Amino acid sequence: MSHSSNFESEATVSCAVPRSGRTLQNFLSRLKPIVSDSGEIEAMQKILSEGKKKSTQDIEEAFSQLNQLPRNVPKCFSVFIDRKRTPRPFRLGFLSHEWEVNGISLRVEGEEPHNGSSLIKLDEVDFTLVGLDELLAMTQYYLRDPTHVTKWGMYNYQLIKPTSIRVAGSAELTRYNPVLGCEVQDMVGFFLISKPGGRGRSKIDFQTLSRYGRRVFVKGRYSGIVMAAYPGLQVEPVENVEDSVMDAEMGSVGIEIVQTGNTLRSKGLLLHGAPLFLSESLYVVDYDRYQSKPQLRELLETLNPLGYFDDRRIQHFARWYLALETNMRESWLDRPDVEELFCTRVDPERGLRPYRLKTRNWRPHDSYKREEAMMLADESREKLKRFYEQLKTPNSTEKKSHIQLELR
Template sequence: MSLYDAVMAIPRSGRTFENFISKLSSQTQDLPNAEALIKAVKAGKKRKDQNYAVASQYLTELQSSPVASNLGLFIDRKREERPYRVGFLGADVEIGGLNVRIEGDEPHNCSSLVGLGEADIAVAGLDELLAVTHNSLSMSATKWGMYNYNLKKEHKVRIAGSAMLTRYNDVVSREVQDMVGFFLIAKQRPSSGPNTGYPKDYLEHLETHKNKVFVKGRYVEKVRKSYPKLNIEPVHDVEDAVNDSETGDVGLEIVQTGSTLRRKNLVLLGAPLFLSESLYVVDYYKYNSGTEDSLKALLDTFAPVGYFEQQRLEQFAYWYHALQENLGDSWINKPRIEDIFCSHQDSVRGLRPYSLKTRYWTPSDSYKRDDAFQFVENSISELKDIYNQVVSGQLK
């Protein structure tokens, strides 16, 4: 019999880790030093080193810290030099009367641990899910609300909903959800002379003219599946590859606030090819087994939010507003907020509301389908109203 009512996997460093620990600290008494934990892991990035002995010195320095038992060394595979660094190891916490083990791992491994039965629930982004499960989908899912619909029924790793993790955004001076877009990025073009201007439909332009599209290696296969006509080249650093290119090549990069693009004098092109955010990913069949009341209780406590729910519409408006305010003219051919959020084609391909009581956590194609389409249209209209309130300052 397990010592824990549930085991949860989360990223062991980075923004998602920081945002989740901040949120979790308000739901348990067992993380009294959450800020110190976040600070220690964050400092681990600066103290990383290819030499194990050098990197472990920082861990040794932390042995007298109240968060020492939550930390460990790992290899940072996101960095080309693959250094050792300090990250989150784990913590035993009580959440809503449940004994829960929280374990840190590679972001792309968290959902895999659920699939392997080594964890019951994980925090993961759609980008991480697609990187390891794109072959399990019947059709491409460019937004997380479409993911479950396009999964084979036997696949147990499913999205329960958004974790609604937020972070303070200096541009709009408020907490904004950790949404990101996978955008095409390019060099700034001169305002006059040859090679000025940008194609209106850059994606179509790339498919026709076959310019290189630089993509981080772990995302290559999912991008190829969704956009098979693109001339994709895997690289370690997309932004550097774009800046070094002399032939008008572009990159596909994750963008949250746009600050890095501005600093490197790069521009954003059109609409995102994918949208992602931190999600609660769960073993669906264990959740519905009838013997896992603890997993249901834990998910009730976390309260995952649906794609079309009011609070998410508000956060989507905040994120879009913050991104456009930060980028200004550096966002070329900026789409309307409703076009990014949900198109009619998205709805046909499964982007419709569902709940945790819905079979397979996916919308039905037979039961009240027309009502679901109408609900989507109403949500889009509501999103536009919310966005107008954000821009006018009525909603803060």
């Protein structure tokens, strides 16, 4: 059973998601097995998949598209301004819909991606679907040291100012990757990229660029994150990092979100080293509401957020890394080992240690079972390395999507 509602009762769990895009599509796919009417989700996805190509500068045309939607499609859409694209066209996007999940009413609301954490701060939703990139852009103020939050598993540990914002875990959203021929999770890295060429240039890494005050192109919303991490950089906010690097002189540098590397490869750009941080779609929750609202706790249990060191996430990470490595090949310079990118030797000291939803404040303790947690982080690095090597075996007769992690 599903229905729309203009009133959120105490028993309704509210969730903010992006109005359009892959994350929304993947989240709707995740809902299919747990809601009673998956057919209506497929109808929604079809409309959403056509939204980008039907975007228009004519607002009347956009509303005409809305009014002409088939009658069998749920009334869950609206017209919005696509600010991620030039020149900010009008298009159809997701507004709101309500589903029943195991007897719990789940109200899903479309929002700007970076507004999710703000809605939790304002006590307006129970949880949201957001990446670490957007979370860092909007909530640096609450963190002890934002530069130490290079993976989402460190976020809760680094919170020092009063806030109910907490990362529950990974949403495990996947999509088909043609490079590996299987589903790969929506992981991304905030990488240095450059235009090949240029004489007498210094090494391209964050420390060297910061030391020499090099100009670096950065998408506007991420400027604060970069300047906080490396104040020596000459940050130039731009709308499109890849195009700005391409249009500048040889050797020019930018910092860009990279998932598959397809665009970089098509433009002949280079990828450098380890990213400033890793990101993926996360369930970010109002922790105060989680403690007081049993429906929210039950729903999260159904959604089953993955922990950073969960075995299934380790497998996802290996596939994502291998897909990016295979796609970029020698264009990924100074490529870190997979286990080092996953968790460096110093990361556990900065809070990258396992925690569960039963753990108080969803953060690792500095004394209770600390050594045990450190050992688990090391074991996870070894598991990841073994699984990655299995994936790389060229004569493997099993499909990469079916290779199982050897746990012992």
